[in-house]
Amino acid sequence: MSGDLVPVPAPAHDGNEIAVILMVTGMIEYRNRMIATFLDRFEQGSDRLHQERRPRGFKKHSEELIRVADRIHELAQDNAYDVRNLMVHFDRQRELGDSDGGNTGHHGAVSYIQ
Amino acid sequence: MVVSGEVAAIGAEGDQDQQSAGLPTESREWYFRVSAEYSSLLVGSELERIFQYTANVDTHAHNLGILWMTEPFPQDLFIQEAVSIIEQSDAIEDNVATLKNTVVRFMHAGKSDNGKMPRSRRGRRRIVRRRSAPVHPKDQDPGQQGGGMP
Numbered sequence: 202m203s204g205d206l207v208p209v210p211a212p213a214h215d216g217n218e219i220a221v222i223l224m225v226t227g228m229i230e231y232r233n234r235m236i237a238t239f240l241d242r243f244e245q246g247s248d249r250l251h252q253e254r255r256p257r258g259f260k261k262h263s264e265e266l267i268r269v270a271d272r273i274h275e276l277a278q279d280n281a282y283d284v285r286n287l288m289v290h291f292d293r294q295r296e297l298g299d300s301d302g303g304n305t306g307h308h309g310a311v312s313y314i315q
Numbered sequence: 316m317v318v319s320g321e322v323a324a325i326g327a328e329g330d331q332d333q334q335s336a337g338l339p340t341e342s343r344e345w346y347f348r349v350s351a352e353y354s355s356l357l358v359g360s361e362l363e364r365i366f367q368y369t370a371n372v373d374t375h376a377h378n379l380g381i382l383w384m385t386e387p388f389p390q391d392l393f394i395q396e397a398v399s400i401i402e403q404s405d406a407i408e409d410n411v412a413t414l415k416n417t418v419v420r421f422m423h424a425g426k427s428d429n430g431k432m433p434r435s436r437r438g439r440r441r442i443v444r445r446r447s448a449p450v451h452p453k454d455q456d457p458g459q460q461g462g463g464m465p
Contacts, residue, residue, distance in 0.1 A: 233376075240362055277411065
């Protein structure tokens with residue numbers, strides 16, 4: 202069959218794109234585990250606050266809870282940020298694919314190899 | 316609003332107990348008990364919600380990876396999953412902000428109830444009365460006047 206033009210679906214993603222999605226989803230899962238850990242810590246801190254009777258201890262536990270809450274907030278923010286970036290990356294790739302006659306970029310393109 | 320009703324009920328009960336025991340109405344113990352119960356009410360439900368949102372984000376992230384590798388590429392589904400992750404993450408941020416506000420409120424309330432002066436008065440500068448009246452420049456020793464280099 203050498204010499205014939207055989208339509209072959211282009212690979213959906215190259216190595217870089219697969220690396221991008223694996224990195225983003227991996228980081229989201231990692232951050233989620235961190236969030237779960239911090240939520241546990243928050244719950245424990247809340248219990249300690251519940252049992253605390255000294256004003257100084259009350260202040261200490263409250264401040265720790267605020268720090269933990271801030272950390273959870275940052276992690277959730279990072280997750281949303283990464284996914285937004287992924288969407289932007291996706292749109293850019295799609296635009297590139299469209300402008301290049303549809304033969305590069307993402308899915309649906311068909312390449313011809315000999 | 317339900318929570319504030321609970322607090323009012325707890326407060327009324329605490330008042331009754333303390334009045335019957337002959338204790339002061341607003342004791343520190345009573346305050347911390349009520350505030351901690353209030354926080355545990357709020358924190359309990361908020362934490363549950365955040366746990367749920369986190370689990371949802373995990374699921375959507377997993378789906379995102381699978382969709383990315385799927386042929387033909389399900390673009391709409393992919394966008395849908397990505398938007399879900401963003402929404403759930405925003406929801407986590409909102410709920411955490413609520414938690415933080417609750418804790419901050421208690422922290423400030425605790426400061427004003429721990430036997431110290433309220434925050435607004437504590438920061439004021441103390442007025443120190445001078446022991447001797449200030450000396451007018453005219454009455455000062457001439458040797459001390461000027462102060463500059465000769």
